Amino acid sequence: MIKIEKLHKSYPIGKDSLHVLKGIDLHIKEGEFVSIMGSSGSGKSTLLNIVGLLDIHDEGHYYLNGQLIKDMNEKKAALLRNKFLGFVFQSFNLISYKTALENVALPLYYKGMGRKERLQVALDYLEKVGLKDWANHLPNELSGGQKQRVAIARALVTKPKVVLADEPTGALDSTTTDSVMDLLKDINNEGMTVFVITHEEEVAEQTKRIVRLKDGVIISDEFTKASKAV
Amino acid sequence: MFDIDRWREIFQSINKNRLRSVMSGFTVAFAILLFTLLFGIVSGLSNTFTEAFADDAQNAMFVRVWKTTKPYKGLQTGRTIQLRNGDYNYVNDTYGNKIQYKSSRIYKNFNLKYKNEAGNYSVMAVNPDHQFLEKTIIDEGRYINERDLKNKSKVIVIGRLVKEDLFGQKPALGKRLNVNGSSYLIVGVFSDEGGDNEERKAFMPLTTAQMIYGNNDYISQIALGYNPKLNLDEAVAFGNQMERDLRNKMNIHPDDQSALSVQNMAEANKGVGQFMGILYAIVILVGSGTLVAGIIGISNIMIFVIKERTKEFGIRKALGAKPSSIVGIVVQETVLITTLAGYLGLSLGTYILSLIGDSLEEDYFIKDPNVSTGIVIGATVVLIISGLLASYIPAKKAANIKPIVALRAD
Numbered sequence: 195m196i197k198i199e200k201l202h203k204s205y206p207i208g209k210d211s212l213h214v215l216k217g218i219d220l221h222i223k224e225g226e227f228v229s230i231m232g233s234s235g236s237g238k239s240t241l242l243n244i245v246g247l248l249d250i251h252d253e254g255h256y257y258l259n260g261q262l263i264k265d266m267n268e269k270k271a272a273l274l275r276n277k278f279l280g281f282v283f284q285s286f287n288l289i290s291y292k293t294a295l296e297n298v299a300l301p302l303y304y305k306g307m308g309r310k311e312r313l314q315v316a317l318d319y320l321e322k323v324g325l326k327d328w329a330n331h332l333p334n335e336l337s338g339g340q341k342q343r344v345a346i347a348r349a350l351v352t353k354p355k356v357v358l359a360d361e362p363t364g365a366l367d368s369t370t371t372d373s374v375m376d377l378l379k380d381i382n383n384e385g386m387t388v389f390v391i392t393h394e395e396e397v398a399e400q401t402k403r404i405v406r407l408k409d410g411v412i413i414s415d416e417f418t419k420a421s422k423a424v
Numbered sequence: 425m426f427d428i429d430r431w432r433e434i435f436q437s438i439n440k441n442r443l444r445s446v447m448s449g450f451t452v453a454f455a456i457l458l459f460t461l462l463f464g465i466v467s468g469l470s471n472t473f474t475e476a477f478a479d480d481a482q483n484a485m486f487v488r489v490w491k492t493t494k495p496y497k498g499l500q501t502g503r504t505i506q507l508r509n510g511d512y513n514y515v516n517d518t519y520g521n522k523i524q525y526k527s528s529r530i531y532k533n534f535n536l537k538y539k540n541e542a543g544n545y546s547v548m549a550v551n552p553d554h555q556f557l558e559k560t561i562i563d564e565g566r567y568i569n570e571r572d573l574k575n576k577s578k579v580i581v582i583g584r585l586v587k588e589d590l591f592g593q594k595p596a597l598g599k600r601l602n603v604n605g606s607s608y609l610i611v612g613v614f615s616d617e618g619g620d621n622e623e624r625k626a627f628m629p630l631t632t633a634q635m636i637y638g639n640n641d642y643i644s645q646i647a648l649g650y651n652p653k654l655n656l657d658e659a660v661a662f663g664n665q666m667e668r669d670l671r672n673k674m675n676i677h678p679d680d681q682s683a684l685s686v687q688n689m690a691e692a693n694k695g696v697g698q699f700m701g702i703l704y705a706i707v708i709l710v711g712s713g714t715l716v717a718g719i720i721g722i723s724n725i726m727i728f729v730i731k732e733r734t735k736e737f738g739i740r741k742a743l744g745a746k747p748s749s750i751v752g753i754v755v756q757e758t759v760l761i762t763t764l765a766g767y768l769g770l771s772l773g774t775y776i777l778s779l780i781g782d783s784l785e786e787d788y789f790i791k792d793p794n795v796s797t798g799i800v801i802g803a804t805v806v807l808i809i810s811g812l813l814a815s816y817i818p819a820k821k822a823a824n825i826k827p828i829v830a831l832r833a834d
Contacts, residue, residue: 248742248828268747268824276744287739287831291440303429304744348743 201254232407280349284361339370449765455718460773468793525649527554549633565612659690738830747823762811
């Protein structure tokens with residue numbers, strides 16, 4: 195599903211450049227539940243941004259669903275994101291003046307689905323994350339955990355191939371963290387590839403494969419007990 | 425083309441940011457309002473000036489004579505110059521193709537009497553064309569015609585106020601009027617936009633006056649309307665040429681203004697035209713300044729708005745929004761606000777101008793101020809296009825920011 199070969203990325207800082215990713219090789223198959231771990235500055239967010247087509251790599255190859263990602267312009271990237279990827283962010287990134295339902299329906303709008311249909315689909319997904327009764331509330335009327343569940347519903351609504359979650363539990367307390375992780379596990383059990391970035395061991399342990407990054411290189415890549423249990 | 429969802433997005437965004445929308449709308453509405461008022465007031469001034477010359481036709485010329493003030497070819501100063509039918513015919517024969525209307529004039533002052541009502545009025549003996557030269561409006565009956573001239577008929581056309589003085593509310597048409605002892609048939613009643621004095625007058629056939637009062641071919645003045653196909657410069661040249669020729673013909677010193685002069689409306693029109701031209705130029709300058717201020721206002725607001733929404737655009741892009749759709753909603757929203765506000769400013773301006781109406785005519789010489797729809801629509805279009813550019817450029821920039829950067833924005 196995701197295949198990365200010798201990926202390099204550096205950011206210019208003044209005259210110098212900061213080499214963030216120093217040759218990453220990673221292969222994630224369909225249906226995997228992977229977490230990327232590392233301290234801040236290890237390059238994990240950069241990796242996710244490149245995988246999520248939110249940023250462009252400098253060197254190496256990146257195949258998404260077998261397709262080589264090269265010479266992306268914003269329009270092509272937008273289409274691919276809409277088709278293959280669902281995002282869950284640490285800070286939720288819901289649009290503040292839209293209700294939960296409208297937020298969830300937004301990716302379907304960009305897919306070109308009619309209003310009635312997409313609101314129905316969005317409502318189904320809100321029900322799935324247990325927020326059907328909150329459909330017409332604005333984000334600031336929801337708790338952190340509820341917001342993140344809305345964001346997950348929004349990530350799932352287009353039936354993407356991969357769900358990318360950047361510190362999905364970073365802004366949540368432990369109870370809500372568990373409920374969000376349970377949700378991600380359910381999604382994975384349904385066969386969707388889930389790619390999580392975290393610095394919390396407890397979160398990483400609930401995934402099936404942990405990739406540890408340090409200073410822009412992979413230092414370990416192993417399957418967890420959770421994966422063996424299944 | 426029409427995308428109901430796109431409009432829903434726009435109304436949601438406008439509704440969410442009411443203050444911002446109202447402010448940017450206000451900028452535009454105010455600019456258009458000032459623009460409308462400015463142009464309206466100048467057009468009001470222009471109307472007043474045009475009106476000031478409304479008494480006579482725009483193309484009128486008058487040949488006037490008095491006494492010589494310069495000796496010429498052995499002739500003394502102080503000689504009285506008299507125009508005759510021959511001079512009238514000479515002018516017609518020489519300049520026929522440059523003349524639209526022509527009439528001689530004889531000024532008289534008569535006592536007009538009907539039953540017990542009487543008064544002294546100035547009476548002019550004229551040719552039929554005179555109606556157009558003086559812009560006389562016939563309210564009842566008719567004006568002097570060629571048959572009157574030929575038959576030297578004793579007919580008279582009286583002004584609205586003469587009728588009011590002598591007849592009150594009773595009909596005057598067809599009645600016989602005592603003019604200095606002779607009986608004249610009233611064949612018409614006229615009015616004139618030149619004011620009350622112009623309506624306290626009467627007209628009679630030229631030939632009748634020449635026969636009865638002097639039995640000669642004297643005329644007081646020659647009134648002409650130059651051919652409207654002549655432009656102002658050509659008309660002025662025509663007047664000067666005629667002045668020279670007549671002075672030459674009548675043995676008058678070429679520079680003797682007092683003995684014979686041609687008063688030409690073309691010269692006055694030229695002056696007024698130049699004056700209004702300068703006034704309009706000033707207004708266009710100031711009006712454009714107002715528009716530019718409006719445009720800068722929208723641009724500022726749009727730059728701020730787009731900065732504020734950068735993160736939202738990042739989210740939208742992460743969810744699959746193409747850059748074009750981001751630019752689209754921003755531009756469409758701006759154009760919508762600009763159009764509505766422009767229309768509001770225009771309506772308000774037009775409404776205020778209509779309230780002013782003629783109320784400022786007495787003190788400020790502003791009559792019936794209004795704006796031509798073309799100018800205002802032009803101004804609104806300029807603002808809409810500016811709004812389009814003002815939003816397009818920053819929106820395009822925002823839409824092309826990498827989503828990762830946009831998402832980081834706060």
